[in-house]
Amino acid sequence: MTTTNSVSGLRIGDLAAATGASARSLRYYEQQELITSERSLGGQRHYDDATVERVRLIRQLLAAGLGTETIREVLPCVHDPAARTPWLAERLAAELDRIDDRIDCLQRTRTTLAAVIKDYRAG
DNA sequence: GTTCTGACA
DNA sequence: TGTCAGTA
Numbered sequence: 001m002t003t004t005n006s007v008s009g010l011r012i013g014d015l016a017a018a019t020g021a022s023a024r025s026l027r028y029y030e031q032q033e034l035i036t037s038e039r040s041l042g043g044q045r046h047y048d049d050a051t052v053e054r055v056r057l058i059r060q061l062l063a064a065g066l067g068t069e070t071i072r073e074v075l076p077c078v079h080d081p082a083a084r085t086p087w088l089a090e091r092l093a094a095e096l097d098r099i100d101d102r103i104d105c106l107q108r109t110r111t112t113l114a115a116v117i118k119d120y121r122a123g
Numbered sequence: 124g125t126t127c128t129g130a131c132a
Numbered sequence: 133t134g135t136c137a138g139t140a
Binding site for chain 1: 125126127128
Binding site for chain 1: 135
């Protein structure tokens with residue numbers, strides 16, 4: 001569309017380019033209430049500059065294996081100490097354990113694959 | 124041309 | 133998450 005209105009901010013294509021997330025993913029993040037946007041008269045989404053950093057963090061957490069529900073719960077306290085609660089601390093500790101388990105799993109797999117490759121190269 | 128929603132894979 | 137359809 002080429003509608004002109006007063007709504008400023010990044011359009012979904014801009015945010016996608018700035019974060020590496022696809023427009024499809026960005027709409028999904030919004031649907032999951034991980035990010036918010038304003039709508040122009042034509043219904044187009046417009047994002048605040050701060051959303052760029054937020055999306056990068058979301059993708060980092062997603063890549064680490066956290067689910068969207070967990071991210072939604074945890075995101076508020078990352079940059080806002082006031083949002084940190086005992087319950088959230090337990091939640092984060094649980095995620096830390098999961099990540100450690102995952103690291104262990106990856107490390108074992110790495111060792112296995114490395115051995116196979118070494119064996120192959122040795123002929 | 125870009126984005127929107129809903130739907131299917 | 134990609135992609136297709138029909139729009140605005």
